[in-house]
Amino acid sequence: MNAPKRKVWSMVGRDPETMPLEEIDLSHPGIWRANEYLPFLARLRRDDPVHYCPESAVGPYWSVTKYKDIVQVDTSHNIFSSEPTIGIVDITEEHNLPMFIAMDPPKHDVQRRTVQGVVAPQNLKNLEPIIRERVCSILDSLPLNEEFDWVERVSIELTTQMLATLFDFPFDDRRKLTYWSDVATAIPGGGVIDSYEDRAEPLGECLDYFTRLWNERVNSEPRNDLISMLAHGESTRNMPPHEFLGNIILLIVGGNDTTRNSISGGVLALNENPEEYQKLRDNPAVIPNMVSEIIRWQTPLAYMRRTALVDTELGGKQIKAGDKVVMWYASGNRDGDVIDQPDRFWIDRPNARQHLSFGFGIHRCMGNRLAEMQLRILWEEILKRFHTVEVVGEPERTYSSFVKGYVKLPVRLHPL
Amino acid sequence: MAKIHFIEHNGTERVVEAQPGESVMEAAIGNGIPGIDADCGGACACATCHVFVDEKWLDKVGPVQDCEDGMLSVSNDRRPNSRLACQIQVSDELDGLVVTTPEFQF
Numbered sequence: 001m002n003a004p005k006r007k008v009w010s011m012v013g014r015d016p017e018t019m020p021l022e023e024i025d026l027s028h029p030g031i032w033r034a035n036e037y038l039p040f041l042a043r044l045r046r047d048d049p050v051h052y053c054p055e056s057a058v059g060p061y062w063s064v065t066k067y068k069d070i071v072q073v074d075t076s077h078n079i080f081s082s083e084p085t086i087g088i089v090d091i092t093e094e095h096n097l098p099m100f101i102a103m104d105p106p107k108h109d110v111q112r113r114t115v116q117g118v119v120a121p122q123n124l125k126n127l128e129p130i131i132r133e134r135v136c137s138i139l140d141s142l143p144l145n146e147e148f149d150w151v152e153r154v155s156i157e158l159t160t161q162m163l164a165t166l167f168d169f170p171f172d173d174r175r176k177l178t179y180w181s182d183v184a185t186a187i188p189g190g191g192v193i194d195s196y197e198d199r200a201e202p203l204g205e206c207l208d209y210f211t212r213l214w215n216e217r218v219n220s221e222p223r224n225d226l227i228s229m230l231a232h233g234e235s236t237r238n239m240p241p242h243e244f245l246g247n248i249i250l251l252i253v254g255g256n257d258t259t260r261n262s263i264s265g266g267v268l269a270l271n272e273n274p275e276e277y278q279k280l281r282d283n284p285a286v287i288p289n290m291v292s293e294i295i296r297w298q299t300p301l302a303y304m305r306r307t308a309l310v311d312t313e314l315g316g317k318q319i320k321a322g323d324k325v326v327m328w329y330a331s332g333n334r335d336g337d338v339i340d341q342p343d344r345f346w347i348d349r350p351n352a353r354q355h356l357s358f359g360f361g362i363h364r365c366m367g368n369r370l371a372e373m374q375l376r377i378l379w380e381e382i383l384k385r386f387h388t389v390e391v392v393g394e395p396e397r398t399y400s401s402f403v404k405g406y407v408k409l410p411v412r413l414h415p416l
Numbered sequence: 417m418a419k420i421h422f423i424e425h426n427g428t429e430r431v432v433e434a435q436p437g438e439s440v441m442e443a444a445i446g447n448g449i450p451g452i453d454a455d456c457g458g459a460c461a462c463a464t465c466h467v468f469v470d471e472k473w474l475d476k477v478g479p480v481q482d483c484e485d486g487m488l489s490v491s492n493d494r495r496p497n498s499r500l501a502c503q504i505q506v507s508d509e510l511d512g513l514v515v516t517t518p519e520f521q522f
């Protein structure tokens with residue numbers, strides 16, 4: 001192994017306009033936690049839209065930053081593979097959990113078709129009253145006129161309850177879901193785990209727990225929860241344990257941080273844009289459109305990674321077979337060539353559904369309708385109760401270039 | 417000019433005048449037809465413009481494109497007459513085309 005030439009990987013505090021292009025490294029979590037990433041994305045879109053970072057803590061990789069190039073990569077699954085992983089870090093075989101988000105067709109298609117029924121719009125109609133009931137009871141339990149952490153009391157609680165509902169998971173144990181999700185996405189050194197080896201124990205516990213649920217459900221009538229669907233599905237019922245765990249984690253992670261951070265992000269965006277907040281109070285019918293705008297503005301997953309299967313060209317650059325290619329949705333969503341006034345948070349934005357946050361192509365987010373439904377219900381119920389969810393302190397952001405979100409968001413509620 | 421009939425899942429029928437050269441998805445969006453979202457704006461990348469083509473018109477609209485096949489094969493709702501409306505080009509030949517929109521776009 002060669003020792004890295006540069007010891008300091010972080011770009012925090014560096015000048016995005018003048019620093020040498022080849023030193024720009026979006027993968028480092030520092031600029032994301034410090035909320036300094038936008039000018040770096042803008043520089044790349046302008047000066048080097050398909051950008052090669054020759055050296056970083058995660059090795060060399062390409063950054064794709066323009067909306068149209070991202071759509072091209074996302075829809076060319078024959079050229080840009082989702083295997084072996086969609087994260088920027090190469091992980092060894094033994095730490096890699098097989099999941100269909102990181103599989104190519106035909107296996108991907110078969111597995112996805114088996115589980116997508118649970119979040120299909122038909123099923124969501126049945127889920128809506130339960131989710132609304134849970135939203136209401138969470139909101140009704142919140143303190144008025146005093147400071148508390150919105151992330152903890154609302155964003156995490158609501159997404160966790162929703163996941164427990166989807167899995168028909170024992171309700172009192174629901175925080176385990178959050179914990180397993182955090183472990184699965186954690187970067188060593190970020191506070192949750194110190195090394196990938198640390199994941200073994202909690203993930204083993206997760207597998208045992210879900211295996212127990214599987215065994216219960218495989219022996220009873222098929223039902224509409226995810227475990228039951230996996231246990232009875234033709235293409236999933238003989239899944240090896242490793243793969244079962246992978247798919248469980250995929251669904252927990254997929255539905256966890258993303259929705260959680262959209263819930264927090266919406267509150268923050270409305271506080272930073274009081275005139276939009278007023279528009280919302282004046283016209284709650286804008287909520288579905290606002291939900292799409294919140295998801296664009298937040299971009300809860302900053303990127304997805306692909307691996308080139310063959311030598312190819314993108315935006316005039318020669319990409320070699322085996323190269324890592326990272327699609328920065330967080331950048332494409334701010335691309336003024338496609339998105340009108342991209343830096344504006346604009347709740348009645350025309351064409352608000354046209355954003356990259358759910359990805360495009362065959363891996364397009366399977367839970368997108370569920371996420372939108374949760375956010376819609378949440379804001380409908382917030383407006384019935386509170387005049388303002390006021391942000392009263394600096395948000396603390398996630399240490400990750402992948403999960404774009406919040407660790408803390410101090411708020412105070414002003415009732416109607 | 418070609419007339420296109422959109423039938424909603426509940427049976428409601430709407431007829432629009434489409435221009436040759438535009439796609440069936442564009443004709444729907446341009447005329448406010450419900451049941452088609454077209455989140456990707458016609459890039460064959462979202463499958464939220466899924467329609468079922470009336471059997472009698474299947475030959476005229478031509479075969480499923482490769483990109484469409486990829487998107488449709490992740491859908492549970494795929495039928496032999498499934499198409500993505502953004503991949504069907506309107507032409508005079510298609511005057512009178514009948515398509516049904518699904519209850520939900522996924």
Ligand code: HEM
Pocket residue numbers: 082086100101102112119250251254255256258259262295299300301304356357358359360362363364365366367368370371
């Ligand atoms: C605002 C919330 C959400 C955002 C921004 C989001 C984002 C994404 C993105 C960008 C992808 C594409 C992956 C790729 O192209 O490689 C994806 C895939 C996926 N998401 Fe979501 N997601 C959200 C909510 C959910 C929820 C609630 C679920 C729960 C079931 C979920 C489950 C999945 C699954 C299973 C996949 C893999 C699909 C495949 O590979 O075919 N997501 N999501």
Ligand code: FES
Pocket residue numbers: 441453454455456457458459460461462463464465500501502503
């Ligand atoms: S509009 Fe997205 S696939 Fe047709």
